[in-house]
Amino acid sequence: MKYKKALFVDLWESFYDRHAIYTIGASLNQVGVEVDYAFSKQDKKIIDHIRTTKPDLLMYSAFSSHIDLFKAFDRKIKAEFPDLFSIVGGPGVSDKAAQILLRDSSINASCVGEGDESIAHFVRTDGECQNNLILTSQLDQPQHYNQYAALDTLPFPFREPVYRRDSLRAQMPSKQFMAGRGCPYKCTYCHNHLEHELFKGSGKTIRIKSVDYLLAEMKEVMKKYPYKTAVFQDDIFFINKKWGIEFCERFPREIGVPFTCNIRSNLMDEDVARSLRDGGCIAAAWAIESGDPELRQRLLRRNMTDESIIEASELMNRFGIRHRINNVIGIPGETSKQMLKTLELNIKAKPFLSNAHIFIPFEGLDLTKYALSKNYVSPENTKKMPETFSDRSVLNFTEQEKDFIQKLSLLFPILTRFPFFYENKFIFRLLLRLPIFTLSTIYQPVHLIFWSQMYRVSSGLVLKLRILRRYFSYGA
16 A cells, blocks of 8 residues: 555644544544644644654645645645645635635645545555545546545544644543534535535435434543533534434433534524433524624525524523524625624624624635625635634725724624623723724633633633633634
């Protein structure tokens, strides 16, 4: 076998579990490949790691805004190791614009969509690309994709390489899991609609692990890396009501720790809320996105009413489930009045925590195409992606409007938790006069405190300090 050692590379430091690495790593491990992991913001550290461990295969996972970062890193590597084969995957390579960016890169291949089977086949055949794995030299040729793996046939996600190299992730009091893959919705600001188009006819989009499989996977992790909370990071956790009720009945008996998940308001009813509570759900994240019904329905394709939003929040509050609401502001053509309607609907919903992320026009998204067609963003600015969702908008707002958007984003968790600061117009205007640097300095610790309280993060002082350091380093 030509490829015996694979190294997954992260060019930043976070404390989130790396599900793509776990699943692809499991498939590689199953065919006899030694799997390793390196992470750092400093290229030199990773290059030194490569010199020491001498892998045969480099693996990157990227958003479209990270493609240039990995291209530059790969050029450095290939200058010293020209024969080292590199593959980039992740949501950033699932659109044509990203594929165009890769044509002039030294990265050897890209994996579009799921890579469990394609990458294992590549290794077994000493370099044959099929289905979702495409050589950079063949990007201009017609492609056939085969997206969807049957989840219960795959090996359990392989966490050991990441946890061995990153003791903080291994010691985190919570561990993150995926109960399934796929999202049935086609929100215009999310890459899921791209995958629906790209893999049309490739099989069942939404797949959920059987309850037996998922609980067995969680027990296996608990044996090696005990956790106090389980975090399910599926886009929508309770997407199948029958499955969800069975899971919530068995989970307290077989695992017995609290859990958190992501839900959607139009799927929430009293049976679901009760099952979540009885199953041990202590917190749930969901999205309103916009408080303006016209923007939410027409432009974002969210297809939910104000009434369903308030009903869902009342159910969670009644059943004692703390909840976090996600929103997006700085939508193409959005006015300050519409942004404040989003704030007001969040206040009415009474969440434990709310975020307002600033819209980033990632290439290929329907909302980005709309913004380009209406001149809300210039083509040049779609190449200058912000690093975080609280960075300054790159859309063609006035500088005054951009100030307002960024300040509202930074103030959002405080204003929803303490509505008095918004309802008292003198205080609200005063807060908006504060410099962005000051608001950003306030936002980071406040958001971290609210977040840790919501998810009931429990750990010793040393671990808390390590988490805090990583949090600020990552810019979460």
